[in-house]
Amino acid sequence: MNLFKPALILSFAFLAVFGEATLPAPRHWLGAQIDLLPALMVYAALNADIVTVSLLAVLGGLWFDSLSANPLGVTILPLMVAGFPIYFRRDLILRGLPFAQLVLGAAASALVPALTVLLLLNGGKPPLIGWGSLWQWIVMTAGGALATPVIFSLFEWCSHMLGYKLRTEVSFRSDREIHRGRK
Amino acid sequence: MFKQKNYLALGAVVFVAVVLLSLPTRATARLKLAVGSWFLPLFGLANAGQQLPADLADSVLPRRELLQQIDTLRRENQQLKSQAVQSAAMARENDQLRNLLGWQRQVPWRLKLANVVMRDPANWWRTIQIDLGSRDGIQTNQPVLTTDGLVGRVSSVSFVSSQIVLIGDPNCRVSAVVENATHDMGVLTAGGPLDTSLVQLSYLASSANLKPGQNVLTSGLGGVFPKGIPIGKIVDAQTIEYGLATEARVKLNANLGALEQVWVLFK
Numbered sequence: 001m002n003l004f005k006p007a008l009i010l011s012f013a014f015l016a017v018f019g020e021a022t023l024p025a026p027r028h029w030l031g032a033q034i035d036l037l038p039a040l041m042v043y044a045a046l047n048a049d050i051v052t053v054s055l056l057a058v059l060g061g062l063w064f065d066s067l068s069a070n071p072l073g074v075t076i077l078p079l080m081v082a083g084f085p086i087y088f089r090r091d092l093i094l095r096g097l098p099f100a101q102l103v104l105g106a107a108a109s110a111l112v113p114a115l116t117v118l119l120l121l122n123g124g125k126p127p128l129i130g131w132g133s134l135w136q137w138i139v140m141t142a143g144g145a146l147a148t149p150v151i152f153s154l155f156e157w158c159s160h161m162l163g164y165k166l167r168t169e170v171s172f173r174s175d176r177e178i179h180r181g182r183k
Numbered sequence: 184m185f186k187q188k189n190y191l192a193l194g195a196v197v198f199v200a201v202v203l204l205s206l207p208t209r210a211t212a213r214l215k216l217a218v219g220s221w222f223l224p225l226f227g228l229a230n231a232g233q234q235l236p237a238d239l240a241d242s243v244l245p246r247r248e249l250l251q252q253i254d255t256l257r258r259e260n261q262q263l264k265s266q267a268v269q270s271a272a273m274a275r276e277n278d279q280l281r282n283l284l285g286w287q288r289q290v291p292w293r294l295k296l297a298n299v300v301m302r303d304p305a306n307w308w309r310t311i312q313i314d315l316g317s318r319d320g321i322q323t324n325q326p327v328l329t330t331d332g333l334v335g336r337v338s339s340v341s342f343v344s345s346q347i348v349l350i351g352d353p354n355c356r357v358s359a360v361v362e363n364a365t366h367d368m369g370v371l372t373a374g375g376p377l378d379t380s381l382v383q384l385s386y387l388a389s390s391a392n393l394k395p396g397q398n399v400l401t402s403g404l405g406g407v408f409p410k411g412i413p414i415g416k417i418v419d420a421q422t423i424e425y426g427l428a429t430e431a432r433v434k435l436n437a438n439l440g441a442l443e444q445v446w447v448l449f450k
Binding site for chain 2: 128
């Protein structure tokens with residue numbers, strides 16, 4: 001089993017959560033921090049196996065919640081809810097098209113924070129929400145949507161540079177070559 | 184078989200999430216600290232990243248400007264020294280008078296400087312992480328401030344870091360008093376999700392005499408925040424609940440959006 005892709009996805013998720021906690025620039029400029037985990041989940045759901053998708057939901061959610069005031073585990077379900085339907089129907093999705101990646105990234109980035117806030121409200125731990133949250137939600141959706149094709153390109157590049165090359169079978173065999181003409 | 188494997192994975196993830204969410208608060212807090220400690224090796228990286236621009240700016244500053252800064256700081260230091268001598272004399276006098284009246288002695292504040300290393304990645308909370316933990320003697324509910332005013336309180340502590348819940352977060356409520364003739368008291372509650380500089384001062388009496396620019400300080404009630412820490416200034420006020428209560432907006436003195444270093448107060 002090739003563990004390169006799962007390891008790459010999980011490492012990126014770890015660094016993405018760390019980056020979200022340490023880089024204040026989006027919050028200063030746009031008023032909201034952009035979450036890269038939903039965009040990464042879209043990539044994992046379209047290109048990795050179900051174990052990787054599940055691990056990304058569990059570990060990504062745990063890492064995010066551990067640095068946040070969220071109750072531990074509350075982000076796991078929204079990530080899985082975003083990733084599982086995409087994984088289930090991935091054969092019908094044109095995953096190579098940047099527009100498809102953009103739309104799926106937007107949908108996942110809109111769904112994950114909305115579901116998380118819903119879970120928090122149901123769990124009796126009301127978060128800080130108001131009319132300004134609508135703007136934050138739009139920023140998160142747009143940011144996640146734009147980040148998804150970038151993540152796809154980045155992972156393709158990483159797989160190309162660092163991953164195993166596919167062994168291509170060619171029909172040519174030197175021992176079966178027909179030599180024409182006289183020797 | 185293919186579908187069964189998918190549903191098994193989905194079931195496992197749902198099971199993990201439900202188990203984590205239904206764990207007792209204490210166990211969750213410990214688990215959270217354990218998972219959060221995975222990021223410890225990157226703390227240094229974050230610090231270095233924050234210091235890099237400052238170091239770069241220092242290295243390109245001309246010598247003349249540095250000398251000017253040293254001169255200004257020397258003068259400021261002399262002024263502060265003379266003020267410290269004066270305030271020490273006043274403190275002694277205050278203690279003597281308190282002794283004469285039989286009042287309890289005031290304990291001087293002990294402060295510890297901490298670097299802000301992380302912010303809450305979620306947009307619906309206002310928390311930060313600092314690089315002081317239980318090894319530095321930090322405990323939960325210790326007040327956190329800057330030279331401008333109150334910032335928040337310690338909400339959870341790990342060995343090397345602590346989480347601070349900032350004013351304006353739903354989990355940080357502060358009993359406050361307005362510096363006016365009637366000393367109106369209220370509770371600082373959550374602010375808006377976008378503007379970190381404004382918070383609500385609620386539960387004020389309907390007769391509260393509030394004017395823009397009046398100072399808001401901690402009242403000392405509740406036992407978490409000592410009395411007299413500056414918080415901010417009144418922006419505006421309005422009566423709510425059909426005139427039964429008053430609510431005011433307070434502009435915080437401390438800039439919560441640009442915190443780099445904070446002071447943790449030891450009582």
